Amino acid sequence: MVTHKFKMEAAAGSSKGSCDINAILSELSSDSSDSDCFDDDINDPDFSLQKEMEDSTNINSSTSENEEDHSRIDPQNKYIPMKTSRKRKRKLNKQQRKKLARNSGLEYTTKKGTVIQARxxxxxxxxxxxxxxxxxxxxxxxxxxxxxxxxxxxxxxxxxxxxxxxxxxxxxRYTGNEISxxxxxxxxxxxxxxxxxxxxxxxxxxxxxxxxNRGRVENIQSKMRTGATTPPDDRRGKHKNRPHAYSEEDVQLVKKHIEGIPKYKSHYSRKDNGDKFYVSMEYSIHSCYNHYKDEYCPDIKANPVSFDKYHRIFIEDFNISFKLPKSDTCPTCDSHEIELMAARNDNNMEKLKQINVQKELHLRKAQAGQDNLKVQTERAVLDKEIHVITFDLQRALPTPKLSTGPMFYKRKLWTYNFSIHPCNSSPGHFFVWDETVASRGSDEIGSCLLKYFEDHDIRGIS
Known part of the structure; x- marks a missing residue:
């Protein structure tokens, strides 16, 4: 039996909270350009990186003009800084370990092999x-x-x-000279x-x-005699005499290229990874760099940076993953992003403002539904006369799920899984069938819900 991880979607419920479009309009009227600017590749696997980057250049350039607040507030009103890169904590290299040992007074060996005793x-x-x-x-x-x-x-x-x-x-004084x-x-x-x-x-x-090491203290004394109120910073290795260093213009071109890569956000998991962007799995950092070196730089007549520099900028300055998000994207949000892209390209500020209002209204309605589900779930836990369920049709599962060459290219049998989870109890209920038994339309979903209600006596329960 094949087991897989599944997600529960909140059943759409009626929310008592109303979203006033005029209130939203007043909030957004001050600045209609604060929306997130990113390209979204929806679900088309046949897009061209060259074409999509050209279409999204104007979008991402408007994003870089304004600083974004990479932070959010959790339900307990605690400030949580957003992660703007996926840079991992690396171990200290050999030179950094020597520097730390020197600053800590420990014994270390110089590049020339001289052993410096502990201080x-x-x-x-x-x-x-x-x-x-x-x-x-x-x-x-x-x-x-x-x-x-x-x-x-x-x-x-x-x-x-x-x-x-x-x-x-x-x-x-021990000298007779007037000037000492x-x-x-x-x-x-x-x-x-x-x-x-x-x-x-x-x-x-x-x-x-x-x-x-008397010179260290004497250097501080000399700075004090010049009237310095703070000690001098360590300027060793901070000189500008680096003939092979990349200019700031080269770095900005790399960032502009990366910003132009088509990417999208997850909709349902915005709370957990709202700062993360996703790129289609058919691309990688190597393929993006090859496009940057072979097509992007020749077009603008610029010298490309090395792959190591490109890779470090990609990892340290951006939070992008080459994989599918943990949950699917919302078609309404994707539609809004496409309309925003077209409005920015046409420089239609009135249309841009209208779409921003619609997007904000959509997000508030979604949040209101989630809040209402949370309230009803809490009521169901305390009051046994209330029964709240969430249900969702999971992603179709190819059977058998094998990556072996011959089986990979053969047609699979699709298996469907419809899950129902009562919010006031822990066990969930699953209805599994394959495509030879039935389809996955409204009749099949209704039959599963009817079967659930028949097996659970909820008469008299709201």
């Missing part, structure tokens, strides 16, 4: 008259050193060091018992494990 241990004690190490205490020294290196970020560590330094006027190279005295301090405690420079460097 997350305090250095030798100072031998000054202030006896800094004795005043601070061994336990607090270890704690300060560990906390400093556990930050693991160069800029944040510099911000901490910046706060431990302060400039003061010179109290005494020393204009300020630097005071070093650490926190002990909630108060700032001054220490000497040697002790300060040793406590933080920077006894072999």
């Amino acid at each position: 997350n241990v305090p250095g030798a004690s100072c031998k000054c008259a202030k006896k800094c190490f004795e005043r601070i205490g061994e336990g607090l020294i270890q704690s300060i050193n560990k906390s400093f290196w556990n930050i693991g970020d160069f800029n944040r560590q510099n911000a901490y060091l910046f706060g431990c330094l302060r400039l003061e006027p010179v109290k005494r 190279r020393r204009n300020n005295t630097v005071r070093y301090s650490v926190i002990k018992d909630g108060r700032s405690t001054d220490v000497c420079k040697v002790a300060f460097l040793s406590i933080h494990g920077l006894q072999h």
